[in-house]
Amino acid sequence: MTADDSLGRLDDDDYPAYTIGRAAEMLGTTQSFLRAVGEARLITPLRSAGGHRRYSRYQLRIAARARELVDQGTPIEAACRIIILEDQLQEAQRINVEHRRAAEAPKAPAA
Numbered sequence: 001m002t003a004d005d006s007l008g009r010l011d012d013d014d015y016p017a018y019t020i021g022r023a024a025e026m027l028g029t030t031q032s033f034l035r036a037v038g039e040a041r042l043i044t045p046l047r048s049a050g051g052h053r054r055y056s057r058y059q060l061r062i063a064a065r066a067r068e069l070v071d072q073g074t075p076i077e078a079a080c081r082i083i084i085l086e087d088q089l090q091e092a093q094r095i096n097v098e099h100r101r102a103a104e105a106p107k108a109p110a111a
Contacts, residue, residue, distance in 0.1 A: 016046040016054035023055040027064055033076075037063050040080035 024031045034055070037043055043062050045053040055063070062083060069079035 012056075013058040014056045016056050016059075018055045018057075018060065020045070020053040020055070023060055023063070026060060027067055029063075029067055033067070033070075034063060036076050037066050037080060040077055042066060042080040042083055 018026065020031050020034055024034055027034075034045075034053070038045060038053070043055070043059040045055050045059065048054055065083055066076065066079045069082060070076055074082070
């Protein structure tokens with residue numbers, strides 16, 4: 001991979017660019033909070049060749065949402081479950097919209 005390839009990946013929301021220490025610092029939380037979010041299976045950090053956790057920007061946004069809920073008094077396990085359910089609902093709504101559009105699309109006449 002060239003330096004240009006590496007720089008281009010930094011724009012990728014799914015690229016695991018952040019160590020657990022840097023991720024915790026960015027979120028204003030502890031490394032143990034990030035481990036707990038992982039144990040609750042909200043996010044699964046990728047591992048470096050040395051076995052260290054690496055987080056993407058997308059994962060950090062999810063962890064930040066969990067942090068908001070925890071800061072409001074929600075237990076971490078419940079916060080993670082809420083976020084998972086919100087994500088599932090959003091996906092179901094997206095699929096419903098697609099089905100409605102397909103059902104409303106004009107049908108081509110049979111030849």
